Amino acid sequence: MPTDTITFARTTVNGLSLHHAQAGQPGRPLMLFLHGFPEFWFAWHAQLQEFGRDHFVVAPDTRGVNFSDRPTRLSDYRAQAIVTDLVALVQALGYRQCVLVGHDWGGALAFAMAITRPDMVHKLVILNAVHPWTFARELCHNRQQIDASAYMNLFRQPDAAATLLANDCAWLRGMLADADGSVPQWFDDATAQRYVAAWTQPGAITAALNYYRASPLHPATATEPGACAVKIDPATVQVTMPTLVLWGEQDRHLLPGCLDGLDQVVPDLRVQYLPDASHWLAHEQPEAVNRMIRAFIDPPAAA
Secondary structure, three states: OOOOEEEEEEEEEEOEEEEEEEEEOOOEEEEEEOOOOOOOHHHHHHHHHOOOOOEEEEEEEEOOOOOOOOOOOOHHOOHHHHHHHHHHHHHHHHOOEEEEEEOOOOHHHHHHHHHOHHHHEEEEEEOOOHHHHHHHHHHHHHHHHHOOOOOHHOOOOOHHHHHHHHHHHHHHHHHHHHOOOOOOOOOHHHHHHHHHHHHHOHHHHHHHHHHHHOOOOOOOOOOHHHHHHOOOOOHOOOOOEEEEEEOOOOOOOHHHHHOOOOHOHHHHHHEEOOOOOOOOOOHHOOOHHHHHHHHHHHOOOOO
16 A cells, blocks of 8 residues: 655653654644554555545644653543644644544544533544443443443453563454455555554553553443443533444444434534444555545535
């Protein structure tokens, strides 16, 4: 996959140096793309190339990940702390607003930014990611989602980084695998080398796991109530801007119950399903994803 139109930069925000990929001309409308776990900026390489044609597109390595700085306190990995990075990044780039796109953890962060700084989000695009209100409910009451999210409590264990990196990152490779355990077509040797290089940056996986450790949203254990102790008033987590959710229906990690009632907290909502895509839909069907995002952010003019 060509990446010759993508360049790289660093921006200091909140005392941290964030590494980010970018494409397109500064001054054009800003699109900010947020990766999830266990990914980094490269999750969006196809979108950087497509939308860089007429936007300024930025995909950061969020704090702790890949080439971005890694703070040491666990509290530094709470969602609201990371959102302050994103707000500061948009401002440092010279913008007051952006189209915000997020997948997985990046989608959770995008929801958090949309909730707390709606003035900075013109439109919101979510790819297989969860709103905190629906996810807290599902993690407490939906046995299938609780089972599907059991990995979260593994990630919270002290030795989790060693487990994930063992045997040439076998656990992490397995997260990206197809349902039958085979290597997905998009994860070719060159892509695998990029991912292993990001995963094996000193301290990077520990920092990425801290996102899970700092979050109260996880299945209950024998000693912790997890999401069942989280009480969220839906009136306080409203997403007011136009929002598009793209949902790969073969997702093994996030189940469709996470979308039930989403319109109660995201009233200007449209959901488009990709029946044959999994959690990794931007890799598996980049043209379809790009087409759906394009139609949402640049709707055709009325005849």
